[in-house]
Amino acid sequence: MSDKKPISSVNDFVVRFANVNGSGSASANEMFARAILRHGVPVSPRNIFPSNIQGLPTWYEVRVTEDGHLGARGGVDMMVAMNPQTWDKDVAGIEPGGYLFYDSTKPMPSAKFRDDITVIGVPLTAITNSTYTDPRQRQLFKNIIYLGALSALLEMDPKLIEQLIGEQYKGKEKLLSSNVHALHLGRDWALQNLKCPIGLRVRKSDKVGDRIFIEGNSAAALGAVYGGATVCAWYPITPSSSVAEAFTAHCKKYRHDPETGKAKYAIVQGEDELASIGIVIGASWNGARAFTATSGPGISLMTEFIGLSYFAEIPAVIMNIQRAGPSTGMPTRTQQCDIIACAYASHGDTKHVLLFPEDPAEAFEFAAAAFDLAERLQTTIFLMLDLDIGMNHRLCRPLKWDDAKQYDRGKVMTAEMLEEGRDFGRYLDVDGDGIPYRTYPGTHPTKGSYFTRGTSRDRYARYSEEGSVYADNMQRLVRKFETAQDLVPRPLQANAERPTKYGVIYFGSTSPAMDEAIGLLEARGHQLDRLRIRAFPFHSSVASFLAEHDFVYVVEQNRDSQLRQLIVNENGIDPVRLVPIVHYDGTPITARFIAKAIGDHQDHLKVTPLRKAVS
């Protein structure tokens, strides 16, 4: 051991588990995170998994954070190294003064360790082999045994873990007792053979409150249930598949007619993404609330239909759980890289509504709202999540629903309205907001029928290639998009303590890291006003924010600063005033990264002012 002092920290550290995919570790690792939550201490866990099925490396990281920072921190204080394949990299990743926990059954050469970390060996394989005969049991219980050992090392209350095991195996007494037994095998071995606790400790606190712990994809799926989606068509793709799977599970629980047992929903696994969005468009055309969930490659395939939705004005909801692109990119790594692809999807002049939830609570709210918006605006609405929100559990405020809420079905002309003699032109802008009335098929024997098409037509849906008719329609679509500005969630602004001419714009899953970064920046003496964008089209307050600041940083997780491009494009602003802060290696952006990038730029500005901004 070098003279580097072991890290000592209570309720503020990062533990990373390195496992082999398929070894059954996920359940134990997640239980570790939940157990800390039960201590009243916030956690921010993340799955880190390469694109593989079984036998290859996988990691699970738990950030224990008394202060409630939910972004990734970067760095590892304790590595639970259970995968020999990744040993060298895992050991190298430990912070100086950190801890290495490993299976010491087989002696390791000293060269495999570092002298600036504390090495903790537990003979996990030996313990399991002496206790269990079944190979699968040996594998599975090894995970619970290391959980038990960790509970002793980190001074966790074993009763809280037992409680979790009890909830997980409720009604399965045999599994319950065997898991509790394994937990204590590891815990007792550690207490008897190791110096417990170590420098990293978990103390009971009250910082979790009434917050819930849920994955973004599951919350979005629940939002679809509450938002009245009755048709879901999807095609499996990482990291979005769990949206449709969760929707299926929620529907099975909450959407069956109690008398007949029949389903008040239809879920179809399409043959591909094209069919999935086609089914959504067909269902929405016919008046049902429908959605699909996909990721970047799926968006690419869907773009023809997205153009049809825009031009023929058919509602659709697409939940895009973004991953690293382009092409197949890194399927299991996170990015915010489909902004431009979605905002202007399809050929010709198009603009689409994008919603950017920051956490599962907003994923729920925005998912439900997406169906109202789709029907109100008669167009595609994108719910832009990403892997970091979608596939990780995150602490968030409880989900809320107003029982008085009725669905906004938009401008639908009924048989009665047609009977009254109302003038029905499918593409007639009667209210000046760019949004026309539509009728559902089958509405009236002689009135209100029309032909939907992707070709140009006049206000009464009659095919037309007249230039003026086409332009009139395209202008109305612009008006409709302007109307959308006031219907979508508005940006949220938070000002610095002292007046500043610098601002920062950010969105979506970047949010928790940004919130934390502000504190780090303030510590460096930098004041920044913040604007969290929650939707496209941009509300007028975005332009105001830009006008009020000399320089605005745009923080995002893609190479080309796509949100910045969109802001420049839509606001006609001098690009030099928008400073890109980009992170795109597929890992979640961290507060450390943001604070360094903005802080360095701010320091530079102090000594070398850039050319005066053009307002």
Add this chain to the structure above:
Amino acid sequence: MTYIAKPKFHHPGLKKNALGYTHRDYEGKISTLCAGCGHDSITASIIEACYELSIEPHRVAKISGIGCSSKTPDYFLGNSHGFNSVHGRMPSVLTGANLANRDLIYLGVSGDGDSASIGFGQFAHSIRRGVNMTYIVENNGVYGLTKGQFSATADRGSKSKKGVTNTDNAIDLVAIALQLGATFIARSFSGDKSQLVPLIAAAIGHKGASFIDVISPCIAFNNHAGSTKSFDYVREHNDAVNRLDVLVGRDPIAVDYAPGTVQVVEQHDGSKIALRKIDADYDPHDRLGAQTFLARHAAKGQIVTGLLYVDPDAEDLHEHLNTVETPLNSLEADTLCPGSAVLDKINASLR
């Protein structure tokens, strides 16, 4: 698409069906297809079938993709909603529409380019899912809108108008539909209205995936010597296995026609198909037999027409999904939303 408005004048003496509608009530806009196009004959047959069935025109949703055939829904049932979607994707749009409202009648009109090439996958999957629809392919073996390229249903060895010989094997959509589990499968010829009209009527009455392949010669680009989709070729090689009548609300007419017998198939909606066998050996309830029969005749260059297979007890996609009888598009928040009390419980389970 058409620019030409059809006169609204109805002759007072026009015959009316059980609902009091005349033929004119089932018509649409004036066709802009080439004079003599087989597709217009199919349009006329659809109009006739809907008239005979006394369907309320507005209760039909007519959906198509892109191409000559896909333009035709504009030319019939002018009071119903139409959807000219994107190339080859009619089946998915129709599937979604059907899921939203199971109470309407869904008529999918497609072409051989639309269904056998770009939309081959969607054709296959809508069939295997058992979507309750009548899927009509207006099959001319050629791309008419782009002036004469072979489609995937063009027979190997047949010639284009420019004299080029097709060296690719043809896709037989009927054979594929049989394999994929369509529960009503027929082939007909646009020039044989007496056969086609009752086939369309029977298909509409069928609950499940109905598929009709209609050979429909392209007068402009595929009606020459060397084509196997020309009027002359089809007339010469047409081998009808049966003729049928669709009887709604009446008893079947029990008259035998040599050499077979009359076979009555009752459909879910109560209508009956009286099937007059022409080929004494043909059994339209034998899927495997139909496949063999089709292949045997195709090898001889014959085009087998008629009702080739029907399963009178077919189930549709809604039954597979066990959906409620009420159309999904009419369900509102009071029945769809679990409410805040349930959400509170969900929240509690997530701590």
